[in-house]
Amino acid sequence: MIHTARMKEREDGPFSTSAAGDLPDDLFEKLDESDRQDNEEITRPSKSYWQDAWARFRKDPLAMIGLCVIIVMAVAAIFGPIFSEYTYDGQNLENGNHPPSAEHWFGTDKFGRDIFVRTLYGARISLLIGFVAAAINMVIGIIYGGISGYFGGRVDMLLMRIVDIMIGVPDLLYIILVMMFLGNSIQSILIALCLTSWIGTARIVRSQVVTLKHQEYALAARAIGSSNLRILFKHLIPNSIGPIIVTVTFLVPSAIFSEAFLSFLGIGIQVPIASWGTLVNDAIPTLFTQPYQMLFPALAISITMFALNFIGDGLRDALDPRLKK
Amino acid sequence: MGRYIVKRIVAGLITMFVLTTVTFFLMHAIPGGPFSPAEERKVPKQVLEKIEEKYGLNDPIPVQYVNYLKNLAQGDFGLSFKQRDVTVNEIIEQGFPVSAKVGSIAIVVALLVGIPLGITSAIKRGKWADWLAMIIATVGISIPSFVLSVLMLFLFAVVLKVLPTFGLTSWQHYILPVAGLSFGPIAYIARLMRSSMLEVMRYDYIRTARAKGVHELKVICKHALKNAIIPIVTYLGPLVAILLTGSFVIERIFSIPGIGRDFVTGISDRDYSVILGMTVFFGAFIVVANIIVDVLYAVIDRRVKMDE
Numbered sequence: 001m002i003h004t005a006r007m008k009e010r011e012d013g014p015f016s017t018s019a020a021g022d023l024p025d026d027l028f029e030k031l032d033e034s035d036r037q038d039n040e041e042i043t044r045p046s047k048s049y050w051q052d053a054w055a056r057f058r059k060d061p062l063a064m065i066g067l068c069v070i071i072v073m074a075v076a077a078i079f080g081p082i083f084s085e086y087t088y089d090g091q092n093l094e095n096g097n098h099p100p101s102a103e104h105w106f107g108t109d110k111f112g113r114d115i116f117v118r119t120l121y122g123a124r125i126s127l128l129i130g131f132v133a134a135a136i137n138m139v140i141g142i143i144y145g146g147i148s149g150y151f152g153g154r155v156d157m158l159l160m161r162i163v164d165i166m167i168g169v170p171d172l173l174y175i176i177l178v179m180m181f182l183g184n185s186i187q188s189i190l191i192a193l194c195l196t197s198w199i200g201t202a203r204i205v206r207s208q209v210v211t212l213k214h215q216e217y218a219l220a221a222r223a224i225g226s227s228n229l230r231i232l233f234k235h236l237i238p239n240s241i242g243p244i245i246v247t248v249t250f251l252v253p254s255a256i257f258s259e260a261f262l263s264f265l266g267i268g269i270q271v272p273i274a275s276w277g278t279l280v281n282d283a284i285p286t287l288f289t290q291p292y293q294m295l296f297p298a299l300a301i302s303i304t305m306f307a308l309n310f311i312g313d314g315l316r317d318a319l320d321p322r323l324k325k
Numbered sequence: 326m327g328r329y330i331v332k333r334i335v336a337g338l339i340t341m342f343v344l345t346t347v348t349f350f351l352m353h354a355i356p357g358g359p360f361s362p363a364e365e366r367k368v369p370k371q372v373l374e375k376i377e378e379k380y381g382l383n384d385p386i387p388v389q390y391v392n393y394l395k396n397l398a399q400g401d402f403g404l405s406f407k408q409r410d411v412t413v414n415e416i417i418e419q420g421f422p423v424s425a426k427v428g429s430i431a432i433v434v435a436l437l438v439g440i441p442l443g444i445t446s447a448i449k450r451g452k453w454a455d456w457l458a459m460i461i462a463t464v465g466i467s468i469p470s471f472v473l474s475v476l477m478l479f480l481f482a483v484v485l486k487v488l489p490t491f492g493l494t495s496w497q498h499y500i501l502p503v504a505g506l507s508f509g510p511i512a513y514i515a516r517l518m519r520s521s522m523l524e525v526m527r528y529d530y531i532r533t534a535r536a537k538g539v540h541e542l543k544v545i546c547k548h549a550l551k552n553a554i555i556p557i558v559t560y561l562g563p564l565v566a567i568l569l570t571g572s573f574v575i576e577r578i579f580s581i582p583g584i585g586r587d588f589v590t591g592i593s594d595r596d597y598s599v600i601l602g603m604t605v606f607f608g609a610f611i612v613v614a615n616i617i618v619d620v621l622y623a624v625i626d627r628r629v630k631m632d633e
């Protein structure tokens with residue numbers, strides 16, 4: 001019964017003046033035209049993705065401290081050695097094994113070389129290697145992962161099988177082998193570090209592209225005739241930039257670690273160039289007599305790694321809140 | 326299950342083949358042979374030829390490669406170039422038990438410290454215990470193992486003089502190397518355990534267990550831990566690799582006669598046959614460890630799809 005009644009109501013609906021029409025007019029207030037426009041307007045200024053991320057990043061005290069430490073260290077590494085009267089390889093055998101003093105802040109090693117300047121040079125090498133290696137790995141990872149994820153099918157199969165084979169063994173083994181082949185220099189360390197470190201980035205990019213490529217905007221881009229490469233690099237990659245940057249940020253400390261590790265083993269940077277790894281290694285024989293020779297470079301590595309890891313954690317929370325643990 | 330295992334073994338064999346091939350050709354492409362006159366003192370040509378014959382170096386490279394693979398299939402890693410009449414097999418046989426002992430203690434310590442640390446941190450979330458655990462985790466992740474080991478060596482052996490420095494003659498000798506090796510893994514396990522525990526504690530079945538009146542300790546140890554521990558199993562594969570590469574520096578710092586130190590000595594001596602043989606051995610060891618861990622993981626967690 002109720003059912004038929006409703007049907008009837010709906011049937012004559014368009015012709016009646018509807019339920020609201022029966023209400024007296026004085027119950028309604030006339031809408032001012034200017035009011036309506038105000039409501040449409042967004043009161044707060046719009047924030048871009050980066051402004052939003054920066055606002056979140058700024059609220060993380062550890063990440064901000066880390067950022068300041070790295071900036072100070074970079075400035076000191078670039079300009080510090082210029083203002084020092086000592087050079088990283090300037091020997092003064094009469095002044096060897098000198099403990100920290102006003103003249104030599106961190107003391108001198110057995111050849112009388114100033115450890116403060118050598119540590120600053122180590123910062124140059126470490127930061128250079130860290131950031132350059134991360135940048136190169138980002139480019140390789142984006143191209144490799146992007147192609148694998150976007151084209152899918154057999155291409156994806158092949159590329160991912162290659163990756164599976166490569167990650168079967170620890171990357172330090174490959175890095176050591178390539179370093180032995182190329183010889184000890186900064187360039188060969190960079191080449192060695194770029195062999196396998198991009199795999200993590202490539203996997204992140206691939207998984208992002210796989211999920212994004214079926215979104216409407218990708219379809220729309222294809223509909224107006226954009227080429228595959230344009231869709232991939234103009235639409236899909238920029239939309240997955242958050243997770244990419246987070247992954248790449250953690251590549252910086254891992255590259256610095258690998259360089260220090262190799263130099264510590266004697267297959268990284270060669271003497272007389274100072275790297276944090278070689279400085280710590282050189283200080284082991286004198287650990288009992290001149291511990292300060294080991295202490296300062298060791299602190300430098302530790303502080304840098306702390307700072308970079310804090311920045312990485314902060315960036316992860318700021319750029320990609322989903323990953324927050 | 327059988328298909329999955331076969332698939333993993335085939336992939337492992339391919340990885341090993343690629344690693345062996347790459348290492349072999351890299352080691353033979355390095356300019357200057359192992360017995361080139363520039364390195365050794367003036368050696369008569371006949372003697373040099375004799376030596377090269379002994380090590381099979383006068384054959385063309387492809388022939389040497391096939392011979393190497395043939396010998397490898399029989400478990401023969403070849404002769405050391407630098408240590409007279411010592412085979413790579415002998416070096417591995419002597420060093421491996423030492424490294425394996427230190428390494429397995431480090432695994433046990435990492436699990437026994439890392440897991441409770443992560444659980445405590447998750448349960449006492451936001452309290453001082455959580456802060457302390459996370460500080461330890463951050464230190465362990467940030468500071469490289471060799472820096473930490475040298476610092477500990479300095480603190481405990483030089484300043485406090487409570488622990489011995491070099492060698493492995495008593496149980497006290499194990500403390501510093503094991504601590505140096507396991508600190509990083511402890512930090513990682515604690516972080517992993519914490520986030521996994523926090524996730525599991527939100528599940529309905531935990532609430533059900535609590536509602537039934539199960540003691541909180543039992544809820545954590547029996548109900549939550551069973552699911553929360555699964556990610557730790559996946560970390561065991563990488564853990565073996567980390568301990569292996571970690572042994573390169575730790576065994577050097579503490580003068581432990583293990584395979585890590587032998588490998589580094591091989592590198593500084595440019596002993597190509599030792600580097601080649603040990604790289605293949607390390608690779609095989611890691612590949613086997615990874616296969617075991619993956620199969621174990623699939624057995625423990627039925628939710629894992631076997632064909633992936």
